[in-house]
Amino acid sequence: MAQARRPGMEEAPLGEGIEISEQEANARKQFLEFRQEDADTLRSLNDVARRYADPVIEDLYRHFLSFAETKAFFVDPRVLDRVKQLQKEYFLRLTEGEYGADYLANRLRIGTVHEHINLAPKWYLGAYNFYLRGVATRLFEAFAKDPQKALSGFLSLMKLVFMDIGLAVDTYIHARESTMRKQQEAIRELSTPVLQIRDRLLLLPIIGVIDSQRARLITEGLLRAIRANRAKIVVMDITGVLTIDSQVANHLLQTVTAARLMGATVIVSGLSSEVAQSLVALGIDLGRLNTVGDLQGGIEEGERLLGYRVVALGEAGGPRPA
Amino acid sequence: MAVPILKQGDVLIASIQAALSDRDLTELRDELADRVGRFRARGVVIDVTALDVLDSFAARTIRAIAYTAKLRGAMTVVVGIQPEVAFSMVQLGLTLEGVTTALDLEEGLALLGPAPQGGPRRGG
Numbered sequence: 001m002a003q004a005r006r007p008g009m010e011e012a013p014l015g016e017g018i019e020i021s022e023q024e025a026n027a028r029k030q031f032l033e034f035r036q037e038d039a040d041t042l043r044s045l046n047d048v049a050r051r052y053a054d055p056v057i058e059d060l061y062r063h064f065l066s067f068a069e070t071k072a073f074f075v076d077p078r079v080l081d082r083v084k085q086l087q088k089e090y091f092l093r094l095t096e097g098e099y100g101a102d103y104l105a106n107r108l109r110i111g112t113v114h115e116h117i118n119l120a121p122k123w124y125l126g127a128y129n130f131y132l133r134g135v136a137t138r139l140f141e142a143f144a145k146d147p148q149k150a151l152s153g154f155l156s157l158m159k160l161v162f163m164d165i166g167l168a169v170d171t172y173i174h175a176r177e178s179t180m181r182k183q184q185e186a187i188r189e190l191s192t193p194v195l196q197i198r199d200r201l202l203l204l205p206i207i208g209v210i211d212s213q214r215a216r217l218i219t220e221g222l223l224r225a226i227r228a229n230r231a232k233i234v235v236m237d238i239t240g241v242l243t244i245d246s247q248v249a250n251h252l253l254q255t256v257t258a259a260r261l262m263g264a265t266v267i268v269s270g271l272s273s274e275v276a277q278s279l280v281a282l283g284i285d286l287g288r289l290n291t292v293g294d295l296q297g298g299i300e301e302g303e304r305l306l307g308y309r310v311v312a313l314g315e316a317g318g319p320r321p322a
Numbered sequence: 323m324a325v326p327i328l329k330q331g332d333v334l335i336a337s338i339q340a341a342l343s344d345r346d347l348t349e350l351r352d353e354l355a356d357r358v359g360r361f362r363a364r365g366v367v368i369d370v371t372a373l374d375v376l377d378s379f380a381a382r383t384i385r386a387i388a389y390t391a392k393l394r395g396a397m398t399v400v401v402g403i404q405p406e407v408a409f410s411m412v413q414l415g416l417t418l419e420g421v422t423t424a425l426d427l428e429e430g431l432a433l434l435g436p437a438p439q440g441g442p443r444r445g446g
Contacts, residue, residue, distance in 0.1 A: 216409075223409060226425070254412045254413070257417045258408040258411070260417075261407075261408040262423065263423040263426075264425070
């Protein structure tokens with residue numbers, strides 16, 4: 001419906017749009033029982049549609065402009081004119097009898113545009129309902145002498161419109177999902193840093209939930225960092241891991257083992273009392289793990305293994321400030 | 323011999339250059355066990371840097387080499403396991419339990435430490 005595009009956005013690629021195969025399109029039409037008769041019926045209404053296009057669309061935009069939330073989309077009068085024009089094209093297209101791939105692609109595009117301009121589905125659906133009521137009234141007005149014809153025309157139109165709405169809703173969902181996917185990826189990348197805190201000493205802070213995919217990313221990132229930094233000791237801090245189950249514990253053990261295969265020793269720090277207790281309760285063999293209470297202890301242990309000694313300035317033997 | 327074994331002081335270095343057949347691996351095991359005694363070696367370094375896969379037989383054989391060498395008085399260090407190899411080994415449960423590992427040849431030799439006093443020295 002309302003093709004409220006921002007000026008200049010016309011050619012913007014809507015790359016993340018979904019694709020509907022011919023098979024999928026046919027399945028949707030079959031389920032709606034949208035048949036050739038419906039297409040023919042709709043085509044026969046084209047003349048009526050032409051006659052009523054302008055009043056129907058004027059009504060619709062009067063409705064839009066009488067609500068603050070929807071009015072906000074049309075502050076620019078040029079946008080309003082343009083959208084009205086597109087709306088009219090769509091309105092006429094409903095009765096052109098051609099509902100192939102081109103038509104579907106156009107419908108999918110609209111949903112993506114709506115998502116882009118943040119037009120919530122409630123306004124889209126509400127406006128569609130208003131629009132259909134306007135169309136129905138005029139249809140029965142045009143065929144006052146043949147209400148059967150008006151009804152069958154309206155029913156065919158409903159099938160088509162519901163297919164359109166289905167496509168638009170799908171694009172809404174798809175657009176949201178792809179946003180969520182991108183955010184998840186971003187979070188995942190942010191949440192698995194490997195930091196060098198001393199020569200040959202790495203810090204791997206783990207925060208949040210670990211699933212097998214994330215465990216894999218953590219391990220791969222760590223192994224690459226071990227090679228790149230020529231690390232000998234890794235302090236894996238799990239203060240931010242609030243709960244642990246046998247699967248997570250196994251992931252962590254695998255990370256430790258993989259690091260060892262590359263010649264690095266892993267010190268696990270920050271086991272909370274809950275985590276420690278559940279590990280014991282789960283009966284997971286952590287005998288081979290090098291564990292230390294907190295992150296400070298982990299770093300100190302790492303420094304000790306590397307032969308560092310941290311000395312405060314001014315202490316005996318240490319360098320003195322000038 | 324598929325794998326050349328170099329002698330550097332009292333350390334033997336076996337540098338595996340390409341994927342080995344099971345037969346090559348067995349040969350390497352026997353050869354190393356023999357030479358550890360013959361050269362009175364203190365350490366053995368097995369360099370697998372060039373390998374992009376380490377299967378269960380290879381892992382088992384390397385472990386066997388390490389244990390055998392230990393019984394004969396030498397410490398074994400496996401060096402150069404690549405990140406991808408380490409990851410897939412862990413997935414397969416091949417953990418080389420009880421075998422010392424190091425990042426690369428240099429690290430492995432450092433781990434074995436300098437030759438004890440009285441042993442062969444490098445340079446003048």
